Amino acid sequence: MSLTDDELKQLREKFEEEIAELEERLPSMKEHSKPVEPDNAIGRISRIEAIQEKEMSERGLREGVERLRVLKDQLEKMGTDRFGRCIVCRQPIAFGRLLFIPETERCVGCA
């Protein structure tokens, strides 16, 4: 294990923060990715803008759901020797990389 207890603690906090943020954001993203009604013009938002927003929301939602899954998986692995190891080469992933890209499962060399 190449990470210190203090680094692990920081990472755990970071992961929990990211998970909480995603769980808070995802329900409203689901709301935005519902089908656009023909006369669904809220204020100055046109139908085209509503559709574009829906497409962006759908992509964001898919990415968000996937990110949440990986983050939870990572958090579960934390404390085991599988955590912080590259899924390709099995080498430890640098602390800084885990902190900035918490959902990463690969080291810099394999990314």
Ligand SMILES: [Zn+2]
């Ligand atoms: Zn690697």
